[in-house]
Amino acid sequence: MVEQIFRFPFDAMASRCEIRLAAVDGYVAEELAQAAIAEVRRIERTYSRYRADSIVSRINAAAGRDRVECDAETLQLLAYADHLYRASGGLFDITSGVLRRAWDFRHARVPAPEELAPLLALVDWPAVQHEDGGIFLPRAGMEIDFGGFGKEYAADRAGALLLQGGVRHGYVNLGGDMRFMGPQLDGRAWSIGIQDPRKPDGIVASIAVSQGALATSGDYERFFDIDGKRYCHVLNPRTGMPVSHWRSVSVLAPLAVLGGSVSTIAMLKEDEGLSFLAASGLAYFAIDSAGQQYHHSISGDYAS
Amino acid sequence: MRALILIAPTLLALAGCATVQPWEKGKLAKPEMTFGGDKLDTRYADHVYTSREAASGGAGVGGGGCGCN
C-alpha cells in the first residue's frame, strides 16, 4: 500500500486553512478531509459570536437576565476557560471580548480612559455563574467568547478525527494553529516556518515537528502602529490596553488547545511570560519587542 | 564486577528523572536509536564471535547451538 500526500485548502474561522494528509488514493483522502473540514465548520457555527443561533450568542443575549442551559461540550469549554483564568493569574479572561467595542483596529485610534472604564467593569470572569449545567452572566452587556482557544480546539478535534480514521502522516493547519497526525511519508519531520512578526512574507525560523501541535500568538494579526508603537489585539483585561512585551510566542504541545492557551497567556504575562513558559514545561520559540529570540527544546533552523 | 551490577541499574533508574514527553520522542523512534538493529546482521555477528571466542550471548536468549568449527 503506497501512500501519497493530498492537500485540501479551505477558509474557516476568518483564516486560510489547510489539511494535508497521506492516504492510499484521492477518494479516501477526500472523504477523510471533508469529515475533518465539516467538524471545523461545526465548531465555527456553534461558537460564533456573529450567528444569532449559536450558543455563544444566546448566552450573551441573556446577559443580566436569564441563565442558559448548556450542552456537555460547551460546559467543558467553560471549565477549561475557568482553569486558564486561574492558571494565568486572572489575565486570560473570556469575558474580555467586550473591549472590542473600544478598540477598532480598522482605525488607528487609541481609546480614551473614559471609554474603557465602563467596558472594564464588564470584564469579570469570577462573577460569572457557571455551575449546574448552565451559565449566567450577571450584568447586562457582559459577553463571553471562545476566540482565545476556539481555533485551536477545532484543530485538535479535526486532527483527532483524522487520527481515528487511520491517518498517520499529515497535519491540520487553521490559520497557523496546527495539529499534526504524523511526520512526512519518509519519516522526516515537517519543517514549519514561524512567520516573521514584522514581515508578512518572511520566516524567522523553521521548526521540525512530526506530532502534537504548534500554536502561535502574535501582535501582527490585528493591529495598528502609531509613532512606531504597536497596538495589537491582545488586550490586558485589567487595563484594557494591548500587551507589548512580545512580538510572537509559538508553543509546541501535545494538543493545539494547550499550545494556544499557553502562548496567549505568555503574551498576556508580558515580562513574566518567559517564566510562565518555563513552568509550562513545553517547548517554545518567542520573539520579544526588540526582536530578540528565546527558545527551549526546539529543533530546527533559526536565523540567529 | 558485583559493583557494576549494583550501580548500573541505579544509574539507569535515576538518569532519566526529567520525564521525556511523548512529543519529544521523535528522535528516539529512528531505527538506529532502537536496540533491535538488522536481525540477520546481528545473527551473523553473534555466530561468528561465538565460533571464534569463548564468550557468547548478552542481548537475548533462545537462539540454539551449533557445532561451530
Next chain:
Amino acid sequence: MTTSRQPPQELAASLLAAALLLPGVQALADEPPQNGSISLRYLDYADRQAGLERIRAHSPSVAVTAPVASDWSIEGTLTADDVSGASPRYHTAVSGASHMQDERKAGDVAVTRYFRRGTLTAGAAYSTEHDYVSRALSLNGTVSSEDNNTTWAFGLAGSRDSIDPVNHVVVDEHKRTVSVLAGVTRVLTPNDIGQLTLTRTNGDGYFNDPYKLFDNRPRSRRQNTVLLRWNHYVDATGGTTRLGYRYYSDSYRIRAHTLSGEYVQPLGGGWSVVPEVRLYTQSAAYFYYDPVYDGTLGPPFPPGFSSGAGPDRLSSPDQRLSGFGAVTVGLKVVREIGKLWTVDVKVEGYEQRGSWRLFHDGSPGLAPLHARMFQVGLTRRW
C-alpha cells in the same frame, strides 16, 4: 527528582490535564501501524592463521516479519551455512588439521502477541549439521511503564543438542541448556536511551570439541553476562552513536570484556555510513594448556601425560579457550531506495592475538588469527 532550579511541575501537569478533559481532542489509543518486511542477506567469511587459509564460510539467509490480525506478528528466518576448510586439531597446528566440509541449515520462528503495555513472544529454533542437531524453545516478555519510558524484559529459554561426531569419538551425546534473562530499557533524554540486560545460562552434558585432541571439558557450564548499551543521537550531525559493553564470566573461569561502538551517519539522498569498532579480551579457561608439550612424548601430548597423569583430567588445546585480545574494524554502507527498499554492504576485519589481551598476559605461543567478513543485504518492507 529534579534539581531545585527547575520550576514546579504542578502548572504543567494541571494545564495538560485540563486540556485533555476537553471532548474529542485526542484519538483513542491506537495500535501503531505494523509493517512487514522480507530480508535477504549473504555472509562470506574467511580466516587464516600463520599465513595459511583456514575456514571459509558462505552463508545466505532470509528473514520475514509479518503482522497478523491487529495484535500479533510472526517472524521467521532460514539460514544455510556452507563451511569448509582446515580446523586445527590442537592449538594452531594447521599441518595436523582435519579438513572439514559441512552444511548447516537452521530455521527459527517466533510469534508475538501485543498487549496494551507489553508483549509476549514464543519462539522455536532448529538447526542441523552432519554431526550436530540443536533444538531450542524460548519465551520472552516485555512490560512497559505508562509513559513508555521504561520497559522491563524477561526471558526463559531451553535447548537440547545432539552430538554425533563423524569420527565416532563419542556416539549419541547430548547437551542441554536453560537460560534466563532480565533487562530494563530506559528513555533517558529525548536524545538518549539506555539498556541493561543480565543473562544466566546453565548447561549440562557434552561440551568437548570431538575433533580436537585431548579436549576434555567439564560436563557442566554456567555462564553469566551483563550487557550495558547506550544509544545517543547527536543533534549537530544527525548521527547516532551506539555503544555497548558486555561482561562475561563462566564456570570455566573465563572472564571476558567486550566493548563495541558504531556510529550511524546519514548522508542525505538515502545513504548512510556506519563505521564500527569492537574490542574484545578474554582470560583462559582453567583447564586450557599452552602449546608446551610433554617432555617425553612431544606434541600434542599435554605436559605430564607420559608420567601417567590421569587420562580423565580436564584439558583443552582449543585456541578459543586461551587468553587473548581481539579487535574488529568494519564499515557498513546503507542505501534506502524509496520508502520500501534498503540495500547495504558491510566489510569487517578481525584479528585475534594472545599479546592483545588486556590487563593480564595472554596465552603464549599461538599465532594470531585473522578473519575478514563481507556481507550484503536487501530488505523490502510493505
